[in-house]
Amino acid sequence: MNAKKLIFIVFIAGIVIALPFINRAVFGSNSKAVEVATMAQRVISPSILASGFLAHQEEVLLSSEVIGKVTALFIEEGDVVTQGQLVLQVDDKNFIASREQTEASVRINTIDIERQEVRIENLRRQFARTSSLHERKMVGDDEYESVKNQLDLAEIDLKSSSERLAQAKAQLDQVNDQLSKTKIVSPINGVVTSLDIKVGETAIASATNIPGSSLMTIANPASIYTDVLVDEADIANVEIGQRVEIVAIAYPDQPMIGEVRYIANTAKVEVGRQGLSFTVEIDIIDAGGVVLRPGMSCRAEIFTRQDQEVAAIPIQAIIFEEDRSALRSEYFIFVNDGGIARKTKVEVGLSDDEYQELVSGIDSEVEVVVGPNRELRHLLEGDRIDTTRIELN
Numbered sequence: 001m002n003a004k005k006l007i008f009i010v011f012i013a014g015i016v017i018a019l020p021f022i023n024r025a026v027f028g029s030n031s032k033a034v035e036v037a038t039m040a041q042r043v044i045s046p047s048i049l050a051s052g053f054l055a056h057q058e059e060v061l062l063s064s065e066v067i068g069k070v071t072a073l074f075i076e077e078g079d080v081v082t083q084g085q086l087v088l089q090v091d092d093k094n095f096i097a098s099r100e101q102t103e104a105s106v107r108i109n110t111i112d113i114e115r116q117e118v119r120i121e122n123l124r125r126q127f128a129r130t131s132s133l134h135e136r137k138m139v140g141d142d143e144y145e146s147v148k149n150q151l152d153l154a155e156i157d158l159k160s161s162s163e164r165l166a167q168a169k170a171q172l173d174q175v176n177d178q179l180s181k182t183k184i185v186s187p188i189n190g191v192v193t194s195l196d197i198k199v200g201e202t203a204i205a206s207a208t209n210i211p212g213s214s215l216m217t218i219a220n221p222a223s224i225y226t227d228v229l230v231d232e233a234d235i236a237n238v239e240i241g242q243r244v245e246i247v248a249i250a251y252p253d254q255p256m257i258g259e260v261r262y263i264a265n266t267a268k269v270e271v272g273r274q275g276l277s278f279t280v281e282i283d284i285i286d287a288g289g290v291v292l293r294p295g296m297s298c299r300a301e302i303f304t305r306q307d308q309e310v311a312a313i314p315i316q317a318i319i320f321e322e323d324r325s326a327l328r329s330e331y332f333i334f335v336n337d338g339g340i341a342r343k344t345k346v347e348v349g350l351s352d353d354e355y356q357e358l359v360s361g362i363d364s365e366v367e368v369v370v371g372p373n374r375e376l377r378h379l380l381e382g383d384r385i386d387t388t389r390i391e392l393n
Helices: 003-026 093-135 141-180
Strands: 032-037 040-044 047-056 059-062 068-073 086-090 183-185 190-195 216-219 224-231 243-248 256-263 277-286 297-303 308-314 319-323 328-336 341-351 355-360 368-371 385-389
Touching (some): 040 355, 059 190, 086 216, 308 341
Parallel strands (some): 032 385
Antiparallel strands (some): 032 368, 047 224, 190 216, 224 277, 243 256, 243 297, 308 355, 328 341, 328 368, 341 355
16 A cells, blocks of 8 residues: 555544534534522431331340240240240149158158257267266277277268258259249240241240241330441441331331430341441331331431431433542533533532532522433533433432
8 A cells, every 4th residue: 555545544644533522622512401500508418218118126036945845835826925824834744743752751851850860869978878888987088989989980971961861852852843843934024026936836935946946036116226237338328326217118108207215335247248247227207107027128218427418409400420540530511501501520529319519619699500301411612512400409
């Protein structure tokens, strides 16, 4: 390819590339129909969204501490119970028999001690007489030593009997404790939310989740709270006492009012979630017309600051640009400069789901391009615009 032909091709390519810019600079471009508005004072409530579920703060899972067949149930699922109320009876025949046997052992050992005490009293009197005669040389050393040894052995036998009595009493306490555990009582005031065993089934003393190890669940319906997971990037903005709006999935149009009660100190990794999360517990202050049921999925909006009235514009009017290599991030808006779109750098502040506060950068009377979004996505510096003024709510 000769040099003239190469120069001609480069010239044509340059014209093709430069033509749009020349056309924009000389003739302008077609006007874009946009909506403009001035900044408006608006109440912004910065918030954090989190998801979780409803749970009982006061809830107990009853299980048996002894093994036995369930002989009686005194409640049904859904019943209201009070603290100390008998709710279930485990077969106690073997425990009663064991108690009677142990009580007999206690009585036998008590009688044995009484016998030992009488014997020791007799031996002490005998030893006193023998000692007196021994001092007067009327009794030999062998007889004196024999009586003394009998007394010493009797005192040792009394100590042994006392220990056997203490052992029998300890066994009786143990049997009485096991017998008391055949009667299952409610530890709290509440409602039986689930009943997992029937009369005739065997209650098993076990911490594992096997049939018979779980008897029933009792919960205080007034203690329902919201348990949500907050991302570690947002947890620094969450504080005790902050206002929360809670929406149960089953009641999407009936928000509840809550308050942050507890923030976990340790992060955890939840199944199905990336990154670390912190558990945040929220008390429900006003449930409105929602029928609270534990286990319901819900969404919580935690308001991290007090409501503030600030100068704000719609979030879609804000342009965010980031240069990671230079560690730089900036915010821009387009303003109306006599029918021309001018890209202007701004500083932003608080925001909510719809509006963003403008801290500085423009005057309150300047018209800001706020929509529509299909035009904003393609708007460039210097574009001609046909404006329609709107009022921000």
